Amino acid sequence: MRTITVDARPNTLFITPKKPYTANNFHLNSHIVPFTIKYYPSTMPPLKRRIKGSSSSSENWNFRNSFRSAVAATDSPRLDQGNNNDDGDGQRKVPELNTLFRRFWKVAAPYWFSEDKVQARLQLAAVFALTLGTTGISVGFNFLGRDFYNALADKDQEQFTKQLLYYLGAFAGGIPFFVLRDYAREVLSLRWRSWMTKFYMQRYLKNQTFYKIQSQSIIDNPDQRIVDDLSSFTGTALSFSLTFFNAAVDLISFSNILYGIYPPLFIVLLAYSVGGTAISVFLGRELVTLNFLQEKKEADFRYGLVRVRENAESIAFYGGEESEIQLLLQRFSSAFENLTRLLISSRNLEFFTNGYRYLIQILPAAVVAPMYFSGKIEFGVINQSVSAFNHVLGDFSLVVYQFQAISAFSAVIDRLGEFDDVLDSSSSKCLSSSVEEISLTYCSEQSSLLLEANGSTLMDKCQKVLDIENLTLQTPTSEATLIRDLSLVISKKDHLLVTGPSGSGKTSLLRALAGLWNTGRGKIIFYVNEGNDPQAPASSEGSAFKVNTADGTAGELEGPVKRNDRGIFFLPQRPYMVLGTLRQQLLYPIWADDVITTSDGGNPAGSLPFLMRNPSSGNSGGKPSKPTTDDLIQVLENVRLGYILSRFGSLDSAYEWSSVLSLGEQQRLAFARLLLSKPKLVLLDESTSALDEANEAHLYRQIEAADITYISVGHRRTLYDYHTRNLHITTVDPRSNERNWHIEPINHDSLYNVLNR
Numbered sequence: 001m002r003t004i005t006v007d008a009r010p011n012t013l014f015i016t017p018k019k020p021y022t023a024n025n026f027h028l029n030s031h032i033v034p035f036t037i038k039y040y041p042s043t044m045p046p047l048k049r050r051i052k053g054s055s056s057s058s059e060n061w062n063f064r065n066s067f068r069s070a071v072a073a074t075d076s077p078r079l080d081q082g083n084n085n086d087d088g089d090g091q092r093k094v095p096e097l098n099t100l101f102r103r104f105w106k107v108a109a110p111y112w113f114s115e116d117k118v119q120a121r122l123q124l125a126a127v128f129a130l131t132l133g134t135t136g137i138s139v140g141f142n143f144l145g146r147d148f149y150n151a152l153a154d155k156d157q158e159q160f161t162k163q164l165l166y167y168l169g170a171f172a173g174g175i176p177f178f179v180l181r182d183y184a185r186e187v188l189s190l191r192w193r194s195w196m197t198k199f200y201m202q203r204y205l206k207n208q209t210f211y212k213i214q215s216q217s218i219i220d221n222p223d224q225r226i227v228d229d230l231s232s233f234t235g236t237a238l239s240f241s242l243t244f245f246n247a248a249v250d251l252i253s254f255s256n257i258l259y260g261i262y263p264p265l266f267i268v269l270l271a272y273s274v275g276g277t278a279i280s281v282f283l284g285r286e287l288v289t290l291n292f293l294q295e296k297k298e299a300d301f302r303y304g305l306v307r308v309r310e311n312a313e314s315i316a317f318y319g320g321e322e323s324e325i326q327l328l329l330q331r332f333s334s335a336f337e338n339l340t341r342l343l344i345s346s347r348n349l350e351f352f353t354n355g356y357r358y359l360i361q362i363l364p365a366a367v368v369a370p371m372y373f374s375g376k377i378e379f380g381v382i383n384q385s386v387s388a389f390n391h392v393l394g395d396f397s398l399v400v401y402q403f404q405a406i407s408a409f410s411a412v413i414d415r416l417g418e419f420d421d422v423l424d425s426s427s428s429k430c431l432s433s434s435v436e437e438i439s440l441t442y443c444s445e446q447s448s449l450l451l452e453a454n455g456s457t458l459m460d461k462c463q464k465v466l467d468i469e470n471l472t473l474q475t476p477t478s479e480a481t482l483i484r485d486l487s488l489v490i491s492k493k494d495h496l497l498v499t500g501p502s503g504s505g506k507t508s509l510l511r512a513l514a515g516l517w518n519t520g521r522g523k524i525i526f527y528v529n530e531g532n533d534p535q536a537p538a539s540s541e542g543s544a545f546k547v548n549t550a551d552g553t554a555g556e557l558e559g560p561v562k563r564n565d566r567g568i569f570f571l572p573q574r575p576y577m578v579l580g581t582l583r584q585q586l587l588y589p590i591w592a593d594d595v596i597t598t599s600d601g602g603n604p605a606g607s608l609p610f611l612m613r614n615p616s617s618g619n620s621g622g623k624p625s626k627p628t629t630d631d632l633i634q635v636l637e638n639v640r641l642g643y644i645l646s647r648f649g650s651l652d653s654a655y656e657w658s659s660v661l662s663l664g665e666q667q668r669l670a671f672a673r674l675l676l677s678k679p680k681l682v683l684l685d686e687s688t689s690a691l692d693e694a695n696e697a698h699l700y701r702q703i704e705a706a707d708i709t710y711i712s713v714g715h716r717r718t719l720y721d722y723h724t725r726n727l728h729i730t731t732v733d734p735r736s737n738e739r740n741w742h743i744e745p746i747n748h749d750s751l752y753n754v755l756n757r
């Protein structure tokens with residue numbers, strides 16, 4: 001436990017930005033919610049705040065423990081193994097050797113059995129062949145060197161010139177092998193990395209795992225693991241494999257030579273290197289942990305800087321530069337402290353490694369020299385024995401010489417293995433789940449007709465778009481109940497307004513409807529458009545397909561893609577602007593992939609076939625037809641954003657849209673996306689909060705005219721005008737078992753009177 005002091009200085013002018021900004025360096029020790037460092041207004045005196053909390057190095061271990069207890073019943077054993085690295089203080093333990101090997105195999109193996117396995121294995125064979133070639137060339141040089149020095153010692157000029165020419169010829173023939181070996185290795189490593197990057201990104205984005213990892217702080221910096229760790233894993237794994245292979249071949253070749261010259265020399269060398277390896281493992285045992293933490297701390301620091309960039313305006317409005325510097329410096333100091341410890345550990349190891357390397361250098365010449373003096377061997381054999389000795393010493397001492405690199409690589413394996421375990425546990429969680437959770441089901445309209453064809457309620461059912469049955473919703477980590485026993489049916493054109501005090505669970509209800517949260521019990525059934533999905537079962541019994549976000553059984557990105565394609569659309573509280581052109585903003589998320597292909601005008605994946613998008617993952621079944629440029633221009637007019645076209649040039653101009661558009665403009669752009677995708681039902685989370693009343697009314701008229709049923713969350717009185725019913729949620733009273741909600745119709749006449757009185 002550390003105490004961190006933050007100096008919060010008074011501001012002369014305090015501006016609260018529209019977009020709330022939370023500095024997230026600190027976390028409450030025992031809770032999941034991020035700790036908020038607040039900036040203090042001018043009315044407050046300068047003060048020093050003492051924040052008791054865990055240090056940054058331990059925070060994520062606490063989160064993972066919380067995650068572990070939250071998902072203990074459903075978690076795969078692998079995730080628990082990942083957490084074995086924690087002890088009570090949040091200090092990281094050195095991973096067990098068998099855990100490292102298991103993780104290495106689990107991370108490394110999939111590529112070699114993937115759809116690219118033929119190319120991968122061929123290229124690997126070529127690299128190994130080239131490596132063998134280079135070892136053969138080294139052995140050849142060893143013999144050439146012996147003859148060269150013999151000629152020199154014999155003062156045999158003719159032989160000397162001949163040997164010199166051989167030597168130069170061998171250089172010319174041999175060097176390309178070395179260059180090509182390295183080139184082929186790098187190419188293969190890049191190919192492997194590309195495949196792994198896609199593999200990890202797919203799993204990261206599948207089943208909304210990215211959301212769970214972020215919202216529950218399960219592991220630190222997944223982005224760094226995908227970018228940096230994968231790159232160094234593939235590069236280092238290949239070069240280590242080749243180094244070990246090379247060393248093995250080298251050892252066999254040169255051991256023979258050395259043993260042939262003088263067997264005791266070989267035995268001494270063997271004993272020396274075994275002892276050296278044991279000592280270096282002992283001296284460097286801390287390095288794995290320190291390397292792991294160094295990666296994490298560097299990534300934390302970089303993420304802090306990225307947050308400053310992304311929240312530049314909010315921070316500037318708050319005038320929070322001083323606090324930001326403190327928070328960033330704290331992150332940097334943490335990385336610096338760890339690096340200092342790392343350097344000290346490396347230095348101690350280096351003392352030993354250098355001593356080990358140089359102490360033994362004169363041994364072969366000293367041992368073999370008496371044999372030369374007595375005429376048993378020629379002068380060139382001394383040179384040959386020194387060279388063979390150094391080869392064998394290098395091979396035997398691989399662990400000693402490479403210990404720093406091995407420990408850094410172990411840290412990479414550990415981080416990637418941990419990530420891999422989390423990704424696996426996320427996709428397998430629901431399969432093994434025995435714990436009760438909210439069931440989310442999508443039913444096709446047509447099948448609801450079939451189901452009810454024998455009854456009198458046929459028309460009723462046709463109009464139904466959403467059915468919520470006995471829904472009790474809890475927060476995913478602390479399992480606090482937010483909504484108790486909610487039952488509700490939404491029919492076509494039955495526009496519902498969800499109200500309630502801040503923090504009562506309005507957005508959380510939308511999270512449950514979107515499948516982001518499934519903690520609790522009850523049923524959510526959407527009656528959606530009939531898509532062309534070949535996987536959709538035809539029988540009435542199977543016509544409802546369960547789409548649970550944590551369900552790993554179905555295809556890639558199953559839940560959200562189906563949800564969008566089947567006519568259900570969510571507008572989140574914070575408008576999200578993608579990186580790219582105005583066209584891409586408008587076509588997001590339904591036609592985003594089409595835009596990437598057309599705007600690049602070619603194959604974005606270069607020559608790697610597996611980087612091409614999988615046509616089945618494009619999931620065009622059920623997708624509305626792609627809007628034309630005229631449609632896009634028209635929809636901008638419809639949301640009163642026509643003027644941004646002339647301001648920014650064209651639909652294909654790219655800007656940092658979240659910075660150049662006002663919040664209200666971003667919200668209108670979100671409505672434009674909504675109008676283009678023509679959903680059947682839309683769930684709006686305070687989506688007009690930044691708009692004036694006239695624009696708000698205009699947008700609601702637009703979606704009403706487009707025949708879209710909507711459920712809105714909001715606080716504004718004006719919202720009552722556009723809705724037919726009001727679901728009011730109150731904060732749950734933990735002492736009572738009563739329902740904390742009620743629904744009432746909205747009487748527009750009386751409302752009008754109230755508002756105009």
Ligand SMILES: Nc1ncnc2c1ncn2[C@@H]1O[C@H](COP(=O)(O)OP(=O)(O)OP(=O)(O)O)[C@@H](O)[C@H]1O
Pocket residue numbers: 032215216475476477478482500501502503504505506507508509
């Ligand atoms: N990932 C999370 N883990 C645990 N609790 C959470 C999480 N996210 C939100 N909460 C808690 O759930 C409660 C309901 O949050 P929610 O966002 O649904 O409130 P809301 O009614 O929409 O509030 P507001 O009107 O302020 O937007 C809050 O107390 C919040 O702190």
